[in-house]
Structure formats: structure tokens, C-alpha cells
Amino acid sequence: METPETVRQEIPKPSDAVEGRPEVRDEQDLAGRSERLFGWILKGGGISILALFGVVLLVCLVAAWPSIHRFGLSFLWSSAWNPNRKIFGAFPYLVGTLWVTGIAMITSIPVAIFSALFLSDYAPPWLSGIVSTLMEMLAGIPSIVFGAFGITFMVPFLRDHLEPYLAQTLGKRWDFFNGDPLGYGILAAGFVVGFMIVPLVATVTRDSLLMVPQEMVEASYALGATKAETVFFVKLREVLPGIVGSVILGFGRAVGETMAVLLLVGNQPSIPETIQDVGYTISSLLANTFTYAVIDPLYAAAEVELGLILLLITLAVNTLGRELLLRLMGGRLAGSVGGG
Structure with missing residues (x-):
């Protein structure tokens, strides 16, 4: 049952x-x-x-x-570049690349960060929207347009005004600022490349600032901090990894820039000693001479090696930037855990 x-x-x-x-x-x-x-x-x-x-x-x-x-390794520090004698060295082009990139980063990073702060915290919404749209449009403009701007405006301005002024003032104490005021050279190329990467760095930094939790900002105000103190000591500290990331992106854009630099740097295989000297970068050399280099296997191999060096420089900077980001974020997490 x-x-x-x-x-x-x-x-x-x-x-x-x-x-x-x-x-x-x-x-x-x-x-x-x-x-x-x-x-x-x-x-x-x-x-x-x-x-x-x-x-x-x-x-x-x-x-x-x-x-x-x-x-071998002597290619890195050799200054000779003579295709007829089949002698090649990368040092002038490495120095020129670092010069142009350094000038671009020094001139662009402060402008980009302050622009991002203005757009995220101080500009009225209608103005922030207009300027943000213009920045995004500037980021998409072809580099040849910036090169044309450099030739028509930047070169005459440097030749007739800024470079003579630097030589007459700072040049009396430091030879670094002396030189022939040609207009063309690493200074013109660096300034124009700096203009080109400002929209990129500013846009990424602005987006990072807008992602800061509003509760954190209100807590800062509740503790008696002013708006400037909140922006510089709370928001900027919070988005520091994002700023570092935007700077790395800007460096990658600057170190590989070709057409604008080709029009402005002077294209002379010499080692610049002052900011008014002409020079040559790796990317502009490849764009200017690679079509002729392919007729000679060793000549072509030397230029490909330059491109390989440029690739390794970019990889090294991105790797160091990644490690820096991890350290910053790790330190922040450790600090938050310890504070809790």
C-alpha cells in the first residue's frame, strides 16, 4: 500500500x-x-x-x-648618414625626434589640463558644449592642415618676433636660446605638434574630471574647502591616473607625427644644439626619403631600423606609463584601505 x-x-x-x-x-x-x-x-x-x-x-x-x-649598437650613437658611402647612423634623428616631442609636450600639457579644468568646472554649460565640440573637431583635422598653418603663421611669427626676442633676452645668459631666427626648425615643429595634441589630452582629462563622484565634491565643500581647493586638491588628485593616461596618448601622437613636422622642422640631418636650430625626426625622414631608399637594400634596412627604434620608443613609454598608472592606482587603493 x-x-x-x-x-x-x-x-x-x-x-x-x-x-x-x-x-x-x-x-x-x-x-x-x-x-x-x-x-x-x-x-x-x-x-x-x-x-x-x-x-x-x-x-x-x-x-x-x-x-x-x-x-650593431653603434647605429644608435653614430651621426654619419651617407647613402653614397653606405654609412648610416640614427643619432641626429633620435635627437631631433626627442627635441620636437619634448617641446610639444612641455607646451601642450599645461594648456590641455587647464582647458579641461575650465570646461569641467568653470565654463557655463553652453560655452563648455561649444568648446568641447570644437576640440573634438580639432582632434580630427589632418596634420597637413596644421602644417600649412605652421608655414603661414607660426614660421613668420617665430622668425620676426619670438626667436629674436629669445636671443636678445634669454640668449644673453643661456646659449640654449640663441641661433639664427629662421622660423623653420624644431621650435616651430614642436609648437605645432603641441597644438595638435592639446585636443586629445584636454578631452581625455575633461572626461576624467566629469567622472569624479559628486558625493566627493560635496564632501569637500562640507569640510569648508573652496571651489579652487576642491578642484586642485580633490578632483585633480582623483583623476591623476586619467591625466597620466592622456599624457601617454599625447606622447604617442607627438613622437610619430609626420606631415606637419616634415613641413616645419627644416629636414637637416644635424644635431640641434639650440631651440632655434633645424633638425630631422625619424618619421619625417622616413616620409621624405624612403621611396628613394628602396633601391639600395642597406639604405632601406637602415631606414626600417629607424622605424623599429621609433616603435620601441613608443612601446617603452607606454609600458612605463602603464606601470606608473598601476603604482598610482595601487597606492590609492592601499591608502583607502588603510584609511578605512
């Missing part, structure tokens, strides 16, 4: 009955296959990025190998 407990055990659970239906099993199998397919697509995207980078690096190494094998 069946007891109530036996009858209760034989009655299937509603969930078991639903899961046992064929259409439910088919839907679960389809969902599982879709999930696995999506995972494989994501893995494929990550692997393809690594594969693309590996292919580019391998191709550059193979193409640059004749130059690497012949000149």
Missing part, C-alpha cells in the same frame, strides 16, 4: 518537468553554444591583435637585419 510519502516522492517537480522538455533542452544547448562562440570570438580578437603586432615586429626585424648586422 502506498503511503503519502511515497506518492509525494513520485510526483515530479515542476522544474524537472520543464527542464525535461525537448524544446527547453534545445534552448539551453543553443544558449551554451552561443556563449562558447562568443567566447571564441573574443579570444580570436585578442589573439589577432597579438598576431598582428608580432607580424609587424617580425617583418621590421627581418627588413632591418642587414643594417643591424652591419652597424
Whole structure:
């Protein structure tokens, strides 16, 4: 005789009955296959990025190998560049690249950060919207347009006004500011490249500032801090990793800039000694001479090695920037845990 407990055990659970239906099993199998397919697509995207980078690096190494094998590490500090004698050295182009990039970063970072602070905390909404739109438009303008602006405005301004002024004032104490006021040179190229990266750095910094929690700002005001103190000691400190990231992006844009620099730097394979000297950058050299270099295997290999050096510089800066970001964020997390 069946007891109530036996009858209760034989009655299937509603969930078991639903899961046992064929259409439910088919839907679960389809969902599982879709999930696995999506995972494989994501893995494929990550692997393809690594594969693309590996292919580019391998191709550059193979193409640059004749130059690497012949000149070795002396290629980095040699100043000779004579295709007719098959002698090549990267030092003038490395120095020119660092000069232009350094001037661009020094002139652009303060402007970009203060612009971001103005747009996020001080400008009225209508003005902030207009200026933000203009900055985003400037970030998309081709570099050749900035180069034309540099030729028509920046070069005459430097030649007739700023460079003579620097030589007559600061040049009396530091030879670093002396030189022939040509207008063209590393100063013109650095200024124009600085203009080009201001929108990028300012936009990323502004977006970081707008993401600061409002509760943190209100807490600062509640403690008696002024608006300036809140902006500089609370918000800027909170978004410091974002600012570092924007500066790294700006450096990557500046160190590889080509067309505007090609029009303004002077394109002379000499080592600049003052900010008024002309020079040559790696990217402008490649754009200017690579089509002629391919007729000579060693000449082409030397220029590919320059491109490889530029790639490694960018990788090194991005790696250092990533480590700095991790240290900043790690220190902040440790501080918050310790304070709690």
C-alpha cells in the first residue's frame, strides 16, 4: 500500500518537468553554444591583435637585419648618414625626434589640463558644449592642415618676433636660446605638434574630471574647502591616473607625427644644439626619403631600423606609463584601505 510519502516522492517537480522538455533542452544547448562562440570570438580578437603586432615586429626585424648586422649598437650613437658611402647612423634623428616631442609636450600639457579644468568646472554649460565640440573637431583635422598653418603663421611669427626676442633676452645668459631666427626648425615643429595634441589630452582629462563622484565634491565643500581647493586638491588628485593616461596618448601622437613636422622642422640631418636650430625626426625622414631608399637594400634596412627604434620608443613609454598608472592606482587603493 502506498503511503503519502511515497506518492509525494513520485510526483515530479515542476522544474524537472520543464527542464525535461525537448524544446527547453534545445534552448539551453543553443544558449551554451552561443556563449562558447562568443567566447571564441573574443579570444580570436585578442589573439589577432597579438598576431598582428608580432607580424609587424617580425617583418621590421627581418627588413632591418642587414643594417643591424652591419652597424650593431653603434647605429644608435653614430651621426654619419651617407647613402653614397653606405654609412648610416640614427643619432641626429633620435635627437631631433626627442627635441620636437619634448617641446610639444612641455607646451601642450599645461594648456590641455587647464582647458579641461575650465570646461569641467568653470565654463557655463553652453560655452563648455561649444568648446568641447570644437576640440573634438580639432582632434580630427589632418596634420597637413596644421602644417600649412605652421608655414603661414607660426614660421613668420617665430622668425620676426619670438626667436629674436629669445636671443636678445634669454640668449644673453643661456646659449640654449640663441641661433639664427629662421622660423623653420624644431621650435616651430614642436609648437605645432603641441597644438595638435592639446585636443586629445584636454578631452581625455575633461572626461576624467566629469567622472569624479559628486558625493566627493560635496564632501569637500562640507569640510569648508573652496571651489579652487576642491578642484586642485580633490578632483585633480582623483583623476591623476586619467591625466597620466592622456599624457601617454599625447606622447604617442607627438613622437610619430609626420606631415606637419616634415613641413616645419627644416629636414637637416644635424644635431640641434639650440631651440632655434633645424633638425630631422625619424618619421619625417622616413616620409621624405624612403621611396628613394628602396633601391639600395642597406639604405632601406637602415631606414626600417629607424622605424623599429621609433616603435620601441613608443612601446617603452607606454609600458612605463602603464606601470606608473598601476603604482598610482595601487597606492590609492592601499591608502583607502588603510584609511578605512
